[in-house]
Amino acid sequence: MTKKKVLFTAKVDSHIRHFHLPYIKLFHDQGYVVHVASEGDTLFQDSDAKFDISFGTNPFSRQVIESYKTLKQIMVENEYDVIHTHTAIASVLTRLAARSVNKKQAKHTRVIYTAHGFHFLKGGSKLSWILYYPIERFLARYTDDLILINQEDFDLAERHAMAKHRYLVHGVGVDLEKFKPLQRKRNTHDFTISYVAELNKNKNQILLLESVKILKAKGYELKVNLIGEGANREVLEQYITENHLRDNVSLLGYRTDVSQILDVTDLVVATSLREGLPVNIIEAMSKGLPLVVTQCRGHVDLVKNGVNGFVVPYDAEVLADRIETLMNDLPLREQFAIENLSCAKLYEIDTIVKRMSEIYFLNRD
Template identity: 45%
Template sequence: MMKKKVLFCATVDYHFQAFHLPYLKWFKDQGWEVHVAAAGSLKLPFVDKKFNIPVQRSPFQKMNIEAYKELKKIINKNHYNIIHCHTPMGGVLTRLAARKVRKKGTKVIYTAHGFHFCKGAPFINWLLYYPIEKVLSSVTDCLITINKEDYLLAKTHRFKAKSIKHVHGVGVNIEEYKPVEQSEKFSLRESLGYRPNDFLMFYAAEFNKNKNQELLIESLALIKDEVQNVRLLLAGEGTLLNKCKEIARKLDVSDNIDFLGYRKDIGNLLKISDISVASSLREGLPVNIMEAMSSGLPVIATINRGHSELIDNEQNGYVIPTNDSNSFALRILEVYKSKVLCKKFGLAGVNKMKNYSISRVILELKDIYSVYMGEDTNETQSKYNRSYI
């Protein structure tokens, strides 16, 4: 009997390395053949075939026409049982390319990692992305949303996917991201060049307009005289990195900020930190916040659908109006001055993340996949590698 096949598609292959390896492995554990199609040449585990196709993030790039043609050839040739696509352009091109095979029985699943149109989004986003997602929902067997606002939007706007589901994001590894004892925190700090009495605020994100690190730099400038040992740790790269460095110089806080660049040790950086901060304008369901909460950190973040889904205001952190550096600074001071509050927020965050663990999301996705797999998958969770849970 021929192996059943699943194809995962996205804009770039790093998306799978960062968020979906446990789910690729899950299909392998069921005896399925796993294929991946995305731009990039990363070598991914748990994958039988990988296709490097020139998907571009912008819908206006001509290379997307070539990517569509290649995707269509791959899909028509390989006779997939299930196709699961991710990211906006990965979702658009894959669903267009799979229209013919879907009529022959291939099931098409799309995970929306945060609709580009949402409450507060620019009008151009609604003008461009809303009609695309609405139309393509009609060639989607299951639309998966990762936050409640997107789920309700798809339901109330009558998206025509055969099924609309909500899952708790891509999952966080609560065994890797967990609180540490004070002695381990201080030892790690010393190894990374920090002092026990430093007050460390951490944010990991690409430097772009949406991530809005400028707000954090402005807030830091407002508290630096009152919290003389404060340091803002900013991990990431991007087009606005140099602009943020210049803003830090103008506000005289360069000595209080560490621009860390691309880092692979986010877990350790969270372990040494006192609080997590986040300044983005829009989020679907941010993994960086889930990892911070799972690590036991209080979170202070701007209001958007992703942050508001994770942060219960005054329970496990604070949500602040967008671009209000004064309010942001005041909330930082509150947490800085109260160890009791800091501990309360941290514990509440850890408890909340139990619902967002990889093991929880595996079960949610298993229930969805089982509808389209044509077989009972109840016994498969016992085979799952606990290292990912």
Template identity: 45%
Template sequence: MDDGVKKKVLFCATIDYHFKAFHLPYLKWFKDQGWEVHVAAAGELKLPFVDKKFNIPVQRSPFNKMNIKAYKEFKKIIGDNSYSIIHCHTPMGGVLTRLASKNARKQGTKVIYTVHGFHFCKGAPLINWLLYYPIEKVLSSYTDCLITINKEDYLLATTHRFKAKSIKLVHGVGVNIDNFKPVVQSEKFSLRESLGYKPDDFLMFYAAEFNKNKNQKLLIESLALIKDEVKNARLLLAGDGPLLNKCKEIARALDVNDRIDFLGYRSDIENLLKISDVSVASSLREGLPVNIMEAMSSGLPVIATINRGHSELIDNEQNGYVIPAKSSKNFALRILEVYKSKELCKKLGLAGLNKMKNYSISKVILELKDIYSVYMGEDTNETQSKYNRSYI
């Protein structure tokens, strides 16, 4: 490529909101390096730091016929542009992009794929291993760099000999520690008042789509077990999804509907965390959950179910608790422990806050810069080795 022509990078995913939620700092970083930034995903969101955006009909289900059309569109876009780097995210975004990039790789394009959590993992259903494992194993051969965001996925990819030319581990997508941070008590109470809550309310917060994996039913059952002992307990559930109405029915059946605020989609998560006393999380499967990182960065103790993502972030009894996913009784007991001791609550929250220093956006940008620079023609093998050794 001539020196006078900007190099191009293409970011791909299933849906464009993925980039708005998690990757704007990295789009900006490429712009700051003088690169032309393209994005391809389903949706019509206007994204900053993007020179060209393609609306591709990617579907989450691997069996949806629209993905054939999406593959053809990815292939045309990649064929029409001389991308130096393609960075793909999400399972179907990763599958379709890597298949569509085969010819481009022969011309020198480098393909990076970030795994936000393999669907096959410890405890995953057999069908996940039968379907997703062979797909990811084969497609690793079409990957120059496979990025994992938790240790379990990193070890799985390395011990199962995935054939990506390089396998790296980074601290997730990063958390904005300038927005998500603790507040003094006076500010907390002022924010509570503005949002309709009392100073002495015991607020438990969870932000997630209402679906089977997020498992909000467990939180509702746990609240029902402590409702008589903790009369000021309230559960704040932000998000929408297919199981929202079902969860409302469960709340009514357990007579806790007046203790739960179903908040719907919210754009003020940082304020909801600032007014809360504890972060709760009930999902069955996570890669490295941003909602938990944001809660820890806000100085909250976390009570969560056991899975690879939660266990990566939560050191049991140090900065929170991890509980078996089907044990509402044990979950409720841990809530009571935190409720009864402000000192414990403060201790757990401070430990989590300290841990988040390694997960800040500024830290992750440095880690990704080391990876990107290898494919931008810069020699940063030494710095890559340094950060990998510090994490593994």
């Protein structure tokens, strides 16, 4: 009997490595032949083949056209039963290629797309709606199953009947065993804030630095760990230098010991402009840490203001005030921490894998 086949696509290997290995294993354990297409040469555990495809960043580049042709050829040769695609450009090219192949082949390949946060959102720029919304509307016709990971995106997809079937799933799942709460008192000398995110404009670390500057001027001693790499590193370094924050802020780069860093953290802050359902926040919840986050999609799915943290506008003074409140109120920090330990269980990897299994292996005959 011929084995069924599944293809996973995403922009880069790191996306597959960080978020999708449990789902590759799930298909492998069900007897599927599993293929992966992303930029990089990693052959992932439980996969049977890896295609190194550079999806590029410019949708009008020759590279994108070549990637589209390569994807089509891979699909024609393998006649997949299921394709699950992730990330913006990779998902556009994957669905366009699958559309073309599905028109010609007798067997219909089921196409699943997980939207890790639409680029158009409530309160977003008109340009983002003009550019991205029509693309998603068009491709929705060729998407069998659309996975949404936050309430705002799900509600929008429901209103506009995007894709044949739509599901709200609480993210990609977090291994809570790797982010167990620390069973000892944290450092009581330097109040430590951590923010785990790529250093870019969307993650908006500059807002946190502005708040640190305000708190330092008020005489507070605190430490800030910015964990991650990205295009905005030089901008942040310049701000840190110009505002004499080198004794307060550390740019730690990409780290594999995030759990250990959170063990010596008192507060996690996130200042993004746009999110899907941020794993960094779920990891902090699992560690039993209080949170201060900006009021954006994804953040508000996880943090309820005054219940398990604070939700703030994009105002450095307000952010500094909420940080100051928590610096001076240990019982409130502990109250938020207890609530977060309870909330984190909703996003445990086994729970999400079980939910995705129900979607993957749903019998629609």
